[in-house]
Amino acid sequence: MKRTILITGSARRLGAALARGLAKEGHRIAIHFRSSRAEAEVAAQAIQQSGGDAVAFQNSLANLSEGEHLVNDVIAHFGSLDTLINNAGTFSSKRFEELTQDEWEAGFASTAGTAFVATRAALPHLRSSGHGRIINVGDSASERIGFTESAMSYYIGKIGLWMMTQTLAATEAPHRVTVNMVSPGVLEDSICDTPIEEMPLGRYGTYEDILHPIRFLLEESSEAVTGSNLHVGGGWNIAPVPRRTDQMAS
Numbered sequence: 001m002k003r004t005i006l007i008t009g010s011a012r013r014l015g016a017a018l019a020r021g022l023a024k025e026g027h028r029i030a031i032h033f034r035s036s037r038a039e040a041e042v043a044a045q046a047i048q049q050s051g052g053d054a055v056a057f058q059n060s061l062a063n064l065s066e067g068e069h070l071v072n073d074v075i076a077h078f079g080s081l082d083t084l085i086n087n088a089g090t091f092s093s094k095r096f097e098e099l100t101q102d103e104w105e106a107g108f109a110s111t112a113g114t115a116f117v118a119t120r121a122a123l124p125h126l127r128s129s130g131h132g133r134i135i136n137v138g139d140s141a142s143e144r145i146g147f148t149e150s151a152m153s154y155y156i157g158k159i160g161l162w163m164m165t166q167t168l169a170a171t172e173a174p175h176r177v178t179v180n181m182v183s184p185g186v187l188e189d190s191i192c193d194t195p196i197e198e199m200p201l202g203r204y205g206t207y208e209d210i211l212h213p214i215r216f217l218l219e220e221s222s223e224a225v226t227g228s229n230l231h232v233g234g235g236w237n238i239a240p241v242p243r244r245t246d247q248m249a250s
Contacts, residue, residue, distance in 0.1 A: 001131070001220055004078045006030040006071070008061065008118050009088030009110075011040035013189060014137070017207035018085060018214065019043055023052035025215070030074045030081075031056045032088070032118075061088065061114040067121035075125065082129035083218065084122045086115035086161070087137040089154060093191055096152050107153025112160035119168070123177070132177035134168065135217055136161050137210075140185040140237035143229060162229060169227030178226040182213050185233020194236075201234025209234075 005022055009015045011033035019029045020043070029047060031054055033040035040056035047054035055077055059070040074081050090110035094103065115136060126132025142158040162181055169179040186194045187205045196204065213230045216222055231238065 001218075002026045002028070003083045003133070003218060004028045004030070004074070004080050005083040005085060006032060006074055006081060006118070006122065007085040007087055008032045008114055009034070010085075011036035011043060011056070014184070014187065014207060014210060015087045016043045018087065018211060019054060020047060021207070021211040022214070022218075023047040023054050024050070026052075027083075027218075028078050029054040030078065032061075032070065033058055034060055034088075061117045062109075064117055064120055067117035070118070071121040071125065080129065081122055081125040082131060083133040083135075084118060084126065085135045085137065085214070086118060088114045089137070089157065093151055095149065099153070104153045107151065107155075108157035108160065111154060111157025112164065113157070115161055115164060119164075123172075126177045127172070127175040130176050131220060131223070132172070132175070133218055134165075134172075134177065134179040135214055136165050136179070136181045138162055138165075138181040138183035138229060140183050140231060140233040142181065142183055165229070166227050173226055176223065178217070178223060180217050180226060181229040182210060182217070183229055183231050183233065184210055185231075185236035199234060199236055201236075203234070205233060 005027050007015055007019055010019045010031045019031050023029045031040050031044050044054045044056040057070055057073050060066050088110055090106045138161055139158040142162045165179050165181045172179055185205050186192060209232050213232060
C-alpha cells in the first residue's frame with residue numbers, strides 16, 4: 001500500500017532520512033519544517049529528482065489552528081492523509097540550571113506539544129482512511145522516569161509522548177488507527193558525548209536502523225500492533241547507565 005505520510009520536523013537529519021527512505025518505496029511525503037526552509041526544499045527536490053513525490057510545508061505547530069492549517073495544506077496538495085510520523089523535537093544539551101525559560105519550554109513544546117497539535121488535526125483523516133497510522137519517534141529512555149543530566153524538558157516531552165502513544169492506541173483501535181512509538185538510542189549524529197565504549201552493540205545507531213521498524217509498522221499486516229514502543233538502540237539505555245567519574249566530578 002502506498003501511503004500519504006506527514007513527517008514533522010523532517011527538513012534535516014533523521015526526519016529527512018525517513019522522508020527519503022519512505023519516498024523510495026513509493027509513498028507520498030509531506031516534509032514539515034518550522035524554520036529550516038532551505039534544507040526542507042533541498043530534501044523535497046532530492047526526492048522529486050529521484051522520481052519520488054514530496055513537498056515541503058512550513059508551519060510552527062504552535063497551536064491547534066496551526067495544526068489544522070498544516071493538515072489542510074497537505075490534503076489540498078495530495079488529496080489524502082493516512083499516516084503521521086511525529087518526529088519533531090528540539091534538544092538542548094544544557095543542564096537544568098543552565099536552561100533559559102525559552103529553552104525549557106521548547107523542550108516539551110517541540111516534542112509532546114507538536115505531536116498533540118499535529119495528531120489532533122490529522123486524526124479525522126487517519127480515521128476515515130480505514131488504515132491510519134501514527135508513529136511517534138521517542139527516545140530510548142522514554143518509558144523510564146529518572147535521572148537525566150541534560151535536556152530535561154526534552155525528555156519530559158518524550159515521556160509524555162509515550163503516554164500519548166498508549167492512550168491513543170486504546171482509543172483509536174476501533175477506528176483502525178494504530179499508534180506506536182519507535183525509540184532510537186544514540187545515533188551517529190546525536191547531540192551528545194556518549195563514548196562508543198558505552199554502546200552495548202559496539203556502534204552508534206543509523207537512520208536505516210530507525211527506518212526498518214517504521215516500514216514494518218506501515219504494513220497492512222501490522223494492524224494488530226498498537227501501543228508498542230520499539231527500542232532501536234542496540235541495548236542502550238534499557239537499564240540505567242552509571243555516571244562516569246568525570247561527570248560526577250564536574
